Amino acid sequence: MPELPEVETIVRSLRNKPGILGRRITSAQVLWARTIAVPELDEFTQRISGQTIVAVERRGKFIVIRLSADALLIHLRMSGDIRVESEVEPVQKHDRLLLNFGNCTRLAFNDTRKFGRVWLTPDITTVVGELGPEPFDFELTGDMLFSRLQRSSRCVKTLLLDQSVIAGVGNIYSDEALHRARLHPALSGKQVTLEQSKSLLAAIRETLTEGIARNGASIDWVYRGGDFQNHFRVYQRTGKPCPVCGTKIERRVIGQRSSHFCPHCQPL
DNA sequence: ACGAGCGCCTGTCGGC
DNA sequence: TGCCGACAGGCGCTCG
Numbered sequence: 001m002p003e004l005p006e007v008e009t010i011v012r013s014l015r016n017k018p019g020i021l022g023r024r025i026t027s028a029q030v031l032w033a034r035t036i037a038v039p040e041l042d043e044f045t046q047r048i049s050g051q052t053i054v055a056v057e058r059r060g061k062f063i064v065i066r067l068s069a070d071a072l073l074i075h076l077r078m079s080g081d082i083r084v085e086s087e088v089e090p091v092q093k094h095d096r097l098l099l100n101f102g103n104c105t106r107l108a109f110n111d112t113r114k115f116g117r118v119w120l121t122p123d124i125t126t127v128v129g130e131l132g133p134e135p136f137d138f139e140l141t142g143d144m145l146f147s148r149l150q151r152s153s154r155c156v157k158t159l160l161l162d163q164s165v166i167a168g169v170g171n172i173y174s175d176e177a178l179h180r181a182r183l184h185p186a187l188s189g190k191q192v193t194l195e196q197s198k199s200l201l202a203a204i205r206e207t208l209t210e211g212i213a214r215n216g217a218s219i220d221w222v223y224r225g226g227d228f229q230n231h232f233r234v235y236q237r238t239g240k241p242c243p244v245c246g247t248k249i250e251r252r253v254i255g256q257r258s259s260h261f262c263p264h265c266q267p268l
Numbered sequence: 269a270c271g272a273g274c275g276c277c278t279g280t281c282g283g284c
Numbered sequence: 285t286g287c288c289g290a291c292a293g294g295c296g297c298t299c300g
Contacts, residue, residue: 003293034276061294077294079278094278113277115294154271163295170293219293220280235293256273258291 002061002076004135004168005211006223010082011058014065017084023101024052025067032096035109037117037127044120048072048099060131060167064124071124077115079222083108112222131167135204140166142198149189149197156192157185158255160204169204172217172228172235175260177207179234179242184268185259186252234260 014020028045030036036044051067058064063082065072074080083092087104097109097118109118119127132148133140148165149156159165160174169177178185180203183196192200211217216226219236233243238251242262251260 006293075294078292111277112279113292113294115276117295152270158271161294172293217293222293255271257294 002078002080002223003170003173003211003216004058004061004208005173005214005228006216006226007058007061007063007076007168008212009216009226010076011056011063014063014082014084015056019101019103019105020056020084020107021053023103023105025049025099026102027100029098029100030096031091031098032111032114034114035096035111035116035118037119039120048120059124059128060134060163061170062128064128070120070122073119073121073124073127074109075117076111077113077117079112080116081110081223083110130164132163132165134167135169135201135208140201142201143194145201146192146194146197149192152189154189155185155254156183156187156189156200157257157259159189161255161257166204168208171257172232173204173207173211175235176233177204179260179262179266180207182265184266185254185261186268234262236260 025048028048030041030045033041047070051069053065054068055066057066061075063074084105084107087100087106092110094110094112095108096111099107121127149159152159157174157178160169161171181200183200211228214226214228214231216223217228218224218226219229234249237249237260239248242249242265245262245264247262247264249260250263251258
């Protein structure tokens with residue numbers, strides 16, 4: 001489920017849930033070893049035990065849980081999800097990591113496809129250091145996005161998915177933002193003008209803002225509770241009418257990811 | 269150094 | 285009904 005709005009929704013719910021901030025992690029159970037990226041398994045379970053949750057933040061698509069000595073970073077990749085529940089609840093299929101708290105509650109990381117990863121590190125820049133700017137960072141301007149797009153001949157769609165260009169945008173929100181900005185996904189980065197870069201940044205922000213306001217998008221069995229999937233303009237709407245002009249939405253693979261666009265509103 | 273392609277995984281869906 | 289391929293909110297690695 002994981003793009004910026006879905007991760008932001010989860011982070012906000014964790015932050016607002018009583019019994020998370022200030023809670024002490026008493027033990028950890030790793031149910032799928034490869035979930036833990038760093039450090040080694042034994043050290044991970046040993047070092048996280050006894051640490052207190054100080055803050056819950058987001059950087060790009062990473063959940064950043066600040067602990068008393070380390071930071072716990074969680075990337076949900078394609079199918080990750082997080083639950084907070086009583087310790088008496090049964091462990092669920094595809095649960096990969098359980099963090100037990102002292103008060104009979106726990107945090108469960110569930111991840112069907114096993115792509116998700118968890119890092120425990122005192123220095124988050126070792127994990128998120130190469131990420132591009134946050135879309136809502138006020139220091140990010142249309143001029144800055146323009147210069148980042150212009151130095152590449154890759155498709156603008158591919159550039160939006162590159163987390164070192166801008167952090168947090170994934171396949172849904174890139175398609176939606178490009179439609180809002182009336183840009184064809186296969187435009188090369190160096191073809192995008194300054195004016196187009198400015199409207200693209202505005203479109204990214206509007207799209208992400210709507211996504212957050214709707215608690216993200218819920219598709220298939222992955223991630224519940226969002227509503228943005230009912231408001232897609234182009235994503236997974238191949239053959240259906242463009243909400244602006246009625247032309248049939250087309251699908252095309254760009255950079256090995258399916259891309260959806262209106263051939264009339266987004267000419268090449 | 270950059271970009272394309274594959275691998276990692278499980279589940280669902282549509283076509284035959 | 286069952287099987288098989290295509291496809292799915294992501295990203296790291298390798299190779300040319």
